[in-house]
Amino acid sequence: MRATVLARGYPAVTTRLPPADAGTVFVEDRPLGDPRADVALGPILLRAGIDDAAEIIRIYTPRPTAAFSRRDSRQPGFRVAVQAADAAGFAPVVRGPGGRLAAYHGGSLVIDHIVRGSDAPSGMVERFELYSELHARVLGELGLDARVGELDGEYCPGAYSVNVAGVSKVIGSAQRITRDGWMFSTVIQVTGSGSLREVLRATHQALGYPLDPVTVGTLEDFAPDVTSEAVAGAFRRLYATGREDAPAVRLPGAVLAEARAAAGALRGELGRFSSP
Numbered sequence: 001m002r003a004t005v006l007a008r009g010y011p012a013v014t015t016r017l018p019p020a021d022a023g024t025v026f027v028e029d030r031p032l033g034d035p036r037a038d039v040a041l042g043p044i045l046l047r048a049g050i051d052d053a054a055e056i057i058r059i060y061t062p063r064p065t066a067a068f069s070r071r072d073s074r075q076p077g078f079r080v081a082v083q084a085a086d087a088a089g090f091a092p093v094v095r096g097p098g099g100r101l102a103a104y105h106g107g108s109l110v111i112d113h114i115v116r117g118s119d120a121p122s123g124m125v126e127r128f129e130l131y132s133e134l135h136a137r138v139l140g141e142l143g144l145d146a147r148v149g150e151l152d153g154e155y156c157p158g159a160y161s162v163n164v165a166g167v168s169k170v171i172g173s174a175q176r177i178t179r180d181g182w183m184f185s186t187v188i189q190v191t192g193s194g195s196l197r198e199v200l201r202a203t204h205q206a207l208g209y210p211l212d213p214v215t216v217g218t219l220e221d222f223a224p225d226v227t228s229e230a231v232a233g234a235f236r237r238l239y240a241t242g243r244e245d246a247p248a249v250r251l252p253g254a255v256l257a258e259a260r261a262a263a264g265a266l267r268g269e270l271g272r273f274s275s276p
Helices: 035-048 078-087 124-141 193-207 228-240 253-274
Strands: 002-005 013-016 024-027 055-060 065-068 091-094 102-104 108-116 146-148 162-164 168-178 181-189
Touching (some): 035 108, 035 181, 091 253, 102 181, 102 193, 124 162
Parallel strands (some): 065 091
Antiparallel strands (some): 065 102, 108 181, 162 168
């Protein structure tokens, strides 16, 4: 079905969402302590779900992570890129959603938005259009000149990246679509552009990807008084619009166990790239 999404007075935008009574839950658990487990968790929730919830929203502050895509892992320089990420203190992991390498850390905010259903392929581009626009408007409410569009030389380039003032990319999103539904994952870069720039420069050089370091930025670079708490609150309100009664839930034990097992497998898989 098509549903109209209204966000704090924003004009109506349409996308494919579950019916209002289908059940939305917010995951309240903190990060799992292992970046690989956090990356594995989204696809597991997409497949396994939480009870009968049709929509699962998880917003969290991650540990330093270099999130490679499957495409990145096939590049000749992947081994060197993994070593560069390790050396910079970012845990290398191969993520499920598409795109190219992205990096994030404790100054970032990650949103995994999962909708389970059989018509997942419908509305893929529409979702990118909707959420990039809404994310930019949230930043506008925080006083930033946010714009949707790709910057020349940005990391993980895409038409629906969000930048500030046409200078630095601060939000990127990727989708994973399966027979179980879709997952729309978003990273908001709030503080700490220096370490992001360092790891992205080194890994992009290893992979042979172009990168203009100026395009790597955070909200803090343009609004020094911004706080991670304020940004998290603003995005939490956005995703709660029309879902004010949605409960906060804990992750089921079986899901946690599976995420930790998957993290171990990912660690072992990437270990062979980490030694000379």
